[in-house]
Amino acid sequence: xxxxxxxxxxxxxxxxxxxxxxxxxxxxxxxxxxxxxxxxxxxxxxxxxxxxxxxxxxxxxxxxxxxxxxxxxxxxxxxxxxxxxxxxxxxxxxxxxxxxxxxxxxxxxxxxxxxxxxxxxxxxxxxxxxxxxxxxxxxxxxxxxxxxxxxxxxxxxxxxxxxxxxxxxxxxxxxxxxxxxxxxxxxxxxxxxxxxxxxxxxxxxxxxxxxxxxxxxxxxxxxxxxxxxxxxxxxxxxxxxxxxxxxxxxxxxxxxxxxxxxxxxxxxxxxxxxxxxxxxxxxxxxxxxxxxxxxxxxxxxxxxxxxxxxxxxxxxxxxxxxxxxxxxxxxxxxx
Ligand code: ATP
Ligand code: MG
Numbered sequence: 001x002x003x004x005x006x007x008x009x010x011x012x013x014x015x016x017x018x019x020x021x022x023x024x025x026x027x028x029x030x031x032x033x034x035x036x037x038x039x040x041x042x043x044x045x046x047x048x049x050x051x052x053x054x055x056x057x058x059x060x061x062x063x064x065x066x067x068x069x070x071x072x073x074x075x076x077x078x079x080x081x082x083x084x085x086x087x088x089x090x091x092x093x094x095x096x097x098x099x100x101x102x103x104x105x106x107x108x109x110x111x112x113x114x115x116x117x118x119x120x121x122x123x124x125x126x127x128x129x130x131x132x133x134x135x136x137x138x139x140x141x142x143x144x145x146x147x148x149x150x151x152x153x154x155x156x157x158x159x160x161x162x163x164x165x166x167x168x169x170x171x172x173x174x175x176x177x178x179x180x181x182x183x184x185x186x187x188x189x190x191x192x193x194x195x196x197x198x199x200x201x202x203x204x205x206x207x208x209x210x211x212x213x214x215x216x217x218x219x220x221x222x223x224x225x226x227x228x229x230x231x232x233x234x235x236x237x238x239x240x241x242x243x244x245x246x247x248x249x250x251x252x253x254x255x256x257x258x259x260x261x262x263x264x265x266x267x268x269x270x271x272x273x274x275x276x277x278x279x280x281x282x283x284x285x286x287x288x289x290x291x292x293x294x295x296x297x298x299x300x301x302x303x304x305x306x307x308x309x310x311x312x313x314x315x316x317x318x319x320x321x322x323x324x325x326x327x328x329x330x331x332x333x334x335x
Contacts, residue, residue, distance in 0.1 A: 019328040029070040066148035176306035201265025250318035259287035
């Protein structure tokens with residue numbers, strides 16, 4: 001049923017460069033979308049400051065990490081001293097305030113894994129999720145953003161991968177597949193591994209940014225303006241990288257033994273992390289280490305059924321890139 005293990009990239013891969021770049025361009029949000037996000041943030045800031053003068057709002061997730069496709073929902077974190085109130089009370093109070101100001105579909109989801117208030121802003125048409133004190137997400141957003149500025153091929157690859165994952169129905173943690181965040185981490189790791197490397201490992205360099213969040217020391221080099229020539233020795237094109245990315249996850253990754261780690265810029269072993277057996281609901285069938293919460297496997301949502309779905313999708317993508325006459329269309333066909 002499966003194709004032979006792919007060894008070398010097809011010789012005509014370059015002819016797909018323009019079509020892949022066109023897909024990337026079509027996914028990048030327009031400037032006016034950024035302006036709308038700022039406008040909504042300003043509205044929310046005004047409402048929040050009135051109630052909690054020392055609170056702060058931060059954009060995080062794809063609207064701030066440079067990996068957002070157009071028309072994504074925006075993710076906002078409310079940073080507030082929550083010693084006196086519990087999160088649910090704060091969320092309910094926040095929902096009341098927003099509701100009173102004409103924001104629509106305001107809903108407090110106090111029992112979600114990450115409790116949030118959802119809302120829709122009729123002025124901009126944007127939907128947004130507000131969480132409380134999820135500061136690690138703000139910091140990992142900053143890390144992803146830094147990586148995104150080093151070489152444009154990362155954003156190009158990640159947009160193609162996210163678009164593929166969405167089209168193929170493998171971008172939903174509640175269904176046992178991977179988050180957008182996990183896919184971007186996979187792309188970063190992949191580009192750290194190219195020879196010569198396209199991305200450095202920012203967490204192994206002398207830190208220029210450092211914060212401690214929930215007792216986790218988050219430190220990395222963020223002066224990426226100084227790294228603009230880092231990737232120059234590597235001349236691989238976008239279609240070559242898309243091909244190699246899927247070839248890696250279809251045929252080269254060692255699912256039994258390996259953990260990908262952006263933090264170290266290497267592959268580390270499941271054995272060393274004690275991720276070789278199922279613990280509770282964590283099965284560790286595809287292991288993706290979070291850059292800061294290093295006990296956290298971003299692949300832990302994957303179960304014995306969805307690992308097969310995922311691996312079959314990686315193989316399908318690899319085979320399309322190798323053999324299909326029209327990969328830029330076939331790759332994204334709905335499942
Ligand atoms: P999309 O374009 O699909 O909305 P996104 O980048 O906003 O993509 P999500 O998966 O919705 O990605 O996650 C939003 C943000 O929440 C991420 O950018 C990351 O900062 C944080 N996040 C998500 N999942 C995790 C996780 N498992 N561990 C730590 N942080 C996470
Ligand atoms: Mg998001």
